[in-house]
Amino acid sequence: MPGSTAYTTAATHYWSNVPAEATPACIFKPASADQLSVFLLITRLTQSEFAVKSGGHAAFAGASSTSTGITVSMENFNQVTLSQDRKTAAVGPGNTWESVYDALDPYNLTVIGGRASDVGVGGLMLGGGISFFSSLYGWACDNVVSYQMVTACGTTVTASATQNQDLFYALRGGGNNFGIVTKFNLAVFSLPGGAIWGGTRIYQEQHMPATINAFTQMANNIEKDPSAGSWLTFVNYGGFKVSAAELWHVGQNGSNATIFSNYSAIPSISDDTQNRNLSGYTEKVEAPDPYGFRQYFYTMTVKNDANLTTAAKDIFFEESDLSSVPGSLIVMTMQSITVPQLQQMSKNGGNPLGLSAADGPLTLVLIACRWNNAADDATAYAAGSNTLTRIKDQSMAMGLDVNYVYMNYGAQYQDIVASYGDANKQKLINIAQRYDPTGVFQTLSPGFFKLDRAPVPGTEYFSH
Ligand SMILES: Cc1cc2nc3c(=O)[nH]c(=O)nc-3n(C[C@H](O)[C@H](O)[C@H](O)COP(=O)(O)OP(=O)(O)OC[C@H]3O[C@@H](n4cnc5c(N)ncnc54)[C@H](O)[C@@H]3O)c2cc1C
Structure with missing residues (x-):
């Protein structure tokens, strides 16, 4: 809550000072998908605004901060768990990329992720994700085996090539428009000695x-x-x-x-x-x-x-x-x-x-x-x-x-999803309607790149 050291530390830990100026009503640090589920149901009921924060590297106000609602810090979702067959790693959005690489390094393995240590897993993965390895293996989003996500209806769903394929498509670049992702199962690659x-x-x-x-x-x-x-x-x-x-x-x-x-x-x-x-x-x-x-x-x-x-x-x-x-x-x-x-x-x-x-x-x-x-x-x-x-x-x-x-x-003046083309934009809108029929992520979490608009539309700044 405001006034506590924990609040001040979390509210000000952003890469850019612009979002660090936000004054959320409180900061919620869920520790499980169930807690997020309850949070989203209450949010819907009370029509409260919120912003989800992973690594806090989005530079503008409202992207992962809010002064008109609750900031949801994903910091407790900090697992990096290698599968038994060592082909995938379950990575939480509470991690920075350095913590992910450090966890996999002893196994001489890595994943396709960010190139700067403190960038968060959540934002980079959902917008695309360019890595040092991308000409070998593709962007980070194209190396996700499955996602676990909590929907606005409070259900936890898996999206993969065989389950909820429409959501699997949408999360590979569609941003924070569909739900809150709690786990990314990432393909693992050999990197001897890092x-x-x-x-x-x-x-x-x-x-x-x-x-x-x-x-x-x-x-x-x-x-x-x-x-x-x-x-x-x-x-x-x-x-x-x-x-x-x-x-x-x-x-x-x-x-x-x-x-x-x-x-x-x-x-x-x-x-x-x-x-x-x-x-x-x-x-x-x-x-x-x-x-x-x-x-x-x-x-x-x-x-x-x-x-x-x-x-x-x-x-x-x-x-x-x-x-x-x-x-x-x-x-x-x-x-x-x-x-x-x-x-x-x-x-x-x-x-x-x-x-x-x-x-x-x-x-x-x-x-x-x-x-x-x-x-x-x-x-x-x-x-x-x-x-x-x-x-x-x-x-x-x-x-x-x-x-x-x-x-x-992107800057807050840019309409990113429009740049994906009319057909892809419409497809994303249709998918969002399936997982978020009342548009919670379009209206109650408004600060990032929404399906039909820039975060700050209608200014004189370059907006393409
Ligand atoms: C110094 C620096 C280096 C960078 N290097 C690279 C790079 O090498 N490659 C590259 O591709 N990009 C890079 N970026 C860009 C970076 O990918 C974006 O800034 C990204 O949005 C940061 O993610 P984050 O989790 O740190 O940010 P945040 O501000 O925490 O989140 C960004 C957005 O994602 C949403 N979000 C985060 N987690 C979740 C979740 N679990 N569920 C739903 N929504 C979520 C937030 O709500 C917010 O709208 C870099 C940026 C900086 C500042």
Whole structure:
């Protein structure tokens, strides 16, 4: 309850300070599906609002926090249980990805999950989930064997390829629109010693054409070595512009892999690529994105194309001058949705994201911004919004635009489910009506990406 230390700790433990400002009426920490069931029935009866929180990494108010109801913290659902045949792991949404990897590491096993240590299992899994292993095995959502979920009617259901197949489809990217997931049974993969090679290489501005070429070519050629991956970040440190490539390769000694030859030919000003352990690597990835700031993610998707990435980089540097904003740092990161990732999306009957291997490879454009004060919110959001508006126009002019918007990188102004296409959206609405006939998750838990709207619709900000 408000005033207790437990309340304050739970209410403020969010990656972004924006949701940490919320003042829920109380925080409920269920320990079983039965307790959640009773909670949802009472919630329906009393028409009380609520927000479900896993790792608290969604950056905007209302996503997993509330000032008009009850926050449901899933922290007690923290099991990681390997099946007897060691083919699946039952993982609760109370875990962070680091705790999952740590639990499986002694068995030389892993699952397909997040790349930053403190991100929660719940949100990442329900929006998609891009992993270091995704060109090998697909996105996290495409490697779920079954879900256990409590519905708005208070029943606990299993969704799998053989049970409630419609829900199994919907949960692989449909977000928090169907119920509260209490368990993810995840396919398990071998990772001897947790071994992965990876790190960051930073390059001066004059090498940006070469880094853009390396990023683009790697996405085009990933079929030759799907153990590898990269993302490319642009940042302006007070007039000193750099690009930073995150490079990784499953197993040891990835620096020798031919797929990195374009990157390796570019002189870098710093390079911390090395052999690592998976959970240690996730700590390194989380470190540049610390808690304690107001933050947002804002995103769009385009085709993989060096000319468009170059234009996007120029637009970003023109639109993103936040030098007068205290505590600010804004970066633009390009990440590939590779053809092997897209191919894996059709397994188990497909997911609702509306993506096809024939359209790949694609590039996710992610604007990540942090700053100190609420007084600068409008300036900070405008920088991301203006950047994406112009990149969208540019991509359309070049015939390289893509409708899909990645839920896990979306800002509150974006209508994510609409981007999955009309047919998939309607299918999700029909499925939600079966499991939540009175629309509890559309009306009483309104703060995240709903089936028919953005969390904050109708603003002047980029909303595609
Ligand atoms: C530093 C950082 C690194 C990231 N790295 C990656 C990455 O490598 N790959 C990637 O794909 N994404 C990544 N993301 C994006 C991340 O996947 C999303 O922010 C995701 O929503 C976070 O999940 P969470 O559980 O921590 O967040 P939360 O804020 O707790 O939850 C997000 C949403 O999911 C809902 N939800 C959570 N659990 C449940 C549940 N059990 N049942 C129903 N609804 C639930 C919540 O209600 C909320 O609406 C990263 C984000 C950050 C900030």
